[in-house]
Amino acid sequence: MFARYKDMVEQELSQVAPASGNNDLAILMRYHLGWVDQTGAPAANPSAQGKALRPTLCMFACEALQGNLRQALPAAVALELIHNFSLIHDDIQDQDLERRHQPTVWGLWGIPKALLAGDTMQSLGDLEILGCNRSGVTPSVTLKVSEILTESYLEMIEGQCLDLVFESRANITAHDYLQMIACKTGALIRSSLHIGALLATDDRQSTDAFARFGSYLGRAYQIRDDYLGIWGDENATGKSSDNDIRRRKKSLPVVFAFEKASSGSREDLIRIYGQENLDASDVERVTAILEEVGAPEYAERLIQKSAESAVEALAQVALPGWARAEVAELVDFLARRQY
């Protein structure tokens, strides 16, 4: 099911990304999407491709509500483009040199070109969703879904900004943190499901329920990401497993530890997070503190709770049996994934 959505999206996407007019930027975009290597030759390493989560969610919502999948395809492609635009800019912002086992776009081509490749992807995404009405969607629904997409990436940018601000603030609470990820990660996941639903039905109760489903799913997804950023297997995630701590990221387990650690451990945390560079023993010490305060269990509890609320959000929506089963499987996968 989900593999079929991914194939449809990738086929459509492959028509868009090379058609950007300028060859130079097309290679950067195709490279970022994991299709080609840095010379433009077909990529050998399929793990450099993303999960296509957002377009998959959009297609799923549309089909679950008996919509026409063809009408959801432009929006799904737009979501993947917008997501990838945000990753390219995010890597510049965080000065990350690696993503999905590969050097980042700005790392290879420099900031100016990476900036433009991101801007181009965003514009291509905007154009895709504005073109919905050529697949038979009415102009007013096309406008509506375009607005929702735009509002959600505005929220995403606000989340990225908060994330930046948090880096230099000592007293972040778990509450602040959850608000930040609701913007940074949650908004686009929520709008993926909301848009897919709107392309299938104008029943407000159903479309709102899918949006709510997306909010909880996004929270579970991001907290799982935080968990994997510390305790994940780096071969599976494509990120160095001590990366989040080494980079002094204030992800949920760390924020929790800052709140809960006893005074001695808390002083260690403050001291280590105040250093410019962390070595292996610093990372080890921080990990030990996180485990001492029960941060992994806390994260797992929150993931579980969000996953249950996600399933609950759709309880009142009439769904065919296959869709109900997919919801359960999807939530379970996102809450337990290893990559």
Add this chain to the structure above:
Amino acid sequence: MFARYKDMVEQELSQVAPASGNNDLAILMRYHLGWVDQTGAPAANPSAQGKALRPTLCMFACEALQGNLRQALPAAVALELIHNFSLIHDDIQDQDLERRHQPTVWGLWGIPKALLAGDTMQSLGDLEILGCNRSGVTPSVTLKVSEILTESYLEMIEGQCLDLVFESRANITAHDYLQMIACKTGALIRSSLHIGALLATDDRQSTDAFARFGSYLGRAYQIRDDYLGIWGDENATGKSSDNDIRRRKKSLPVVFAFEKASSGSREDLIRIYGQENLDASDVERVTAILEEVGAPEYAERLIQKSAESAVEALAQVALPGWARAEVAELVDFLARRQY
């Protein structure tokens, strides 16, 4: 007339820019627009504000074709936001430390925040134009103008990319150059007039004529910019007058000189443009070569020709007398402006 448009746009814009949710980025945006200083206090220096050319053109096209100005306002605001987003990113790309007599956004707040401020402005622009239909524009015209705006900033980004590519290429012809500026500067000026016209009428002949008018106007505008970048008065332009040469910009007069200079002068040009840093005597030598080959006269001839073609493009469109007079005045101003 044009001052009235500018006032209307600025009033509307002031409702949008602070409402971006995140205070941090709101200051960056308001600073870039010249409204506040870097602490967020009202700005003392009005020359830090832009000319609001693109929204003015949009409003003018709408009113000249007897449209409802209120309906053009969201699009006009969107154009100003998109233009300013491109400037913020452009300054990062070019590593420019000063714009309009002030430090640039990335120069003050760093690349990550400047990147996000630019992204936010773009999204706010997208939302503004998608909201056209709340001012009574039909959903399908709203979609149409949103698509035209998006396509034009995609072209603008392609132009910025070509500009980057040209920096490291020796054999740029005037023809290559004119194609690049048609994207980089021309596209948004063209779409400003095209969108304004579409918001007033569905008469294809008139809307196409305004788009064509915009293409020529954009060319005249950019070549005048190139001229001022070398021979302008820096107090008026807000740029250091030797900036374009000192920064080894391949603007039209320089491209022309590369094509036309005699072998000795050409060798000097290649040598000086091959250096990492240029001193005052290098700038002087390049300026002398440009004048020796008649580059200023060439630029002025092209500006004049473009200005005439611009006026000619509107010859077949029925316009009220005041609008015809404004066209002549506008073209004349853009072709001769000192800033």
